[in-house]
Amino acid sequence: MKKKNVVVIGAGIVGSCCALRMACEGYSVTLLDKLKPGNGCSFGNAGGISSASIIPMAIPGIWKKVPAWLFDSDGPLSVRWRHLLKVSPWLLRWIMESGEERSTYSSKALKDLSHDVLSQYKKMLGTVNFNNLIRTTGHLHVFKQKPSSKGDFFVKRIREEAGICFEEFFDRDVNVVEPSLSKEVKYAILINDASYTVSPHRLVNTLVEAFEEMGGNFVQDHAKEVVASEYGVKVNTRLSALEADYVVICAGALSKELMKKDLSKVKLENERGYHVNLVSPNFMPNFPIVSGDYKFFSTPMEDGLRLAGTVEISGLRALPDWSRADILLRNAKRIFPDLSASGSEVWFGDRPSFPSSIPLIDVSPVHENIFYAFGHGHYGMSGAPGTAEIITNMIKGKPQKVDISPFSYSKHI
Template identity: 30%
Template sequence: MRGSAQVQGKSKSTDEGRRSSSALRAPSPRERGEGRDIAIIGGGIIGICAAAFLAEAGLDVTVFDRTGICEETSSGNAAAFAFSDVLPLAHKGMIRQLPKWLADPLGPLSIPPAYLPKLLPWLIRFWRAGAPGKYEASLTAQAGMMKLAEAEWMDLLDRSGTRPMLREDGSLELYEGEAEFRASLSGWAARERFGIGFRHVEGKGLADLQPGLSPRFVKGTFVPGWKTVADPKLLGKAVWAYAQSKGARFEMARIDRIAADQDGPTLTLADGTSRQAGHIIIAAGAWSHLLARQLGDRIPLETERGYNTTLPTSAFDVRRQLIFSGHGFVITPLETGLRVGGAVELGGIERPPNFNRSKALLRKAREFLPGLDPSGGREWMGFRPSLPDSVPVVGKAARSRSVIYAFGHGHLGLTQAAATGRLIREFVLGQTSSVDLAPFSPQRF
């Protein structure tokens, strides 16, 4: 099973994990007051960036994950630094297209019928998040987070020596007709208010940006500030190596329970041992809400199950990330292959993958890029932890100021990871926050 399964699945251990098991000893009262020992649950990109920021500040950091560093959901995403993607999902025309999409079991959005009753409360919240009265607040919150994310990522890439992995080729969003293009204009106008640059293209301008497109695409929007990375898994492991150089440790373990009392927060591992720390950061992706519930916080997290196929680099000469918004997927040229993926399956964390969805995306890619070689692909499915208002949870648990939540970034985990790391460090050190944290509060639900 893929995803940040910190709270279920078989536990593993390594020599490195055993060596670091004493790193989070039961601290003295003085140490608890200073909060120098930090436990991070989750070795995905959010946990990795949090570890880097905290280790840079001289804190004693240990990351716990059941499989390894950047081995699950963060390893297979679309590799985008989507800093211009400020529109919450409920405002992207998804509500309007929902009936059409749900009618197609292999379309951009699907819900297994058996899962619908469990999902219904989340869908109601999602529908309410699309109300006009909530639009401005969500948009402003995301725009502020994205501005911080871009600044923090660029600085972190420089500090960690990973900037050569950055690609600044922009993105190209494609439309099959005038109606689809016109429907996108309100969203571009909203982005323009926040200083996001773009230009609409057609004809030769479109062909120059991406030769070989199907003639069904009549217009596009080029976003020059959109960035991608050479490979998200390689980037995550490189940032972790930097965190390690600053003293961060890793322990391969599954976390069964979390508790907090007057003596501070405590983790219980699958092997029955426990760890106590000055602060615990919950960044376990799609499993995070299960741990939060143990502390009394009921956070409506659902799982966008995303699918992709990574083809050999020779499959097609894709110049930059191509976004097929009407079909809910993207094509990204990576150092390690050509990744075709996206779409959303709201089906929880227990159901087996339905790789017919990745095959359907690949069939569409062949139609949209005539000449694409679909052979030799590697299929993948990952869990995107999503909240109904598309805004992540970054804040303290209701019952313990020593437990910090950092999850629910949906399909923007890679994009917002460095900003989240910065905010977590500010929480731990008691510093003034870089953004207004009210929209990200765990208690907003």
């Protein structure tokens, strides 16, 4: 019996997980990307992998902080003013999603997507690669004082109801847990159920190597359009055309642009993020440090200390604003006063984000052989294995293990 052919467009963390999962299920899979695997948005993220990644970006009361952030030159949020009119519908939807009922709904969906992320990565990578790439240290969230806003109480409630293990530290105990922190940091939460990868880029490439060992084929080429054909679906690329029984769109922030007609109504926006990688820093923290005051990650990677974060709403074609990377370094020195390094490297990438923080994982409403898996925003590393399982079950017609209605096309328009 001839194997069914699948083309997965996008060789980031989501696409590589989808391709590997379907190759393991016996499909003939081609993974397609104009870049080498892991060289897009997945390259420069903070590396967080966690079943505790269940807090959406839109939480109760957060919209009240936006004006102050926008007028703070060192703030965590920036909107290019010439892009404001175009992005206004997305921002209004984001405000709507910040209500308590909607935020609770989003957190439940994120929990379902990432609840067994570590066991899935271990299965895909194998024990040796898993231990080499992933650290199960927990994440330390730090603050100058114990947060007490409406949103903070919401976050604590969601974590407690989800059974997430965490420990609180106050005053001097904070520096016992992490000696490198400023004495101004008076409160910290250690999320025990959180992990990270020492190299997002190497993680993606290891998954792609496993995919190729299963008979999968990676093709570096630019997908130009996806159209129906007499055989199922055809992907026209810059160099050729690929026929497939099924196509899975995992192209991140470029997914809407690739599928203009089918996805014109979905509320997808790119959130640009930056990182500064400090080469040979004078210390490494014991955990990834998440600054609750300045909204960024400091992750001990294999090639240095990565400072990652900020949200810039700018549009896909905007040139990078490297002052956003400078902000990361300034804020890092506020929580790590003794920080120094022999050098640094900067990067930017575009997160594919929906206002709810819930990705779109569904069959196309137009073509039954085209599937969507994109829009994971800040949670691609945590949500990719679960996404691969959902997509594979959809294509195979198997029952799902979780409620997939939050990921449907209809919820994203």
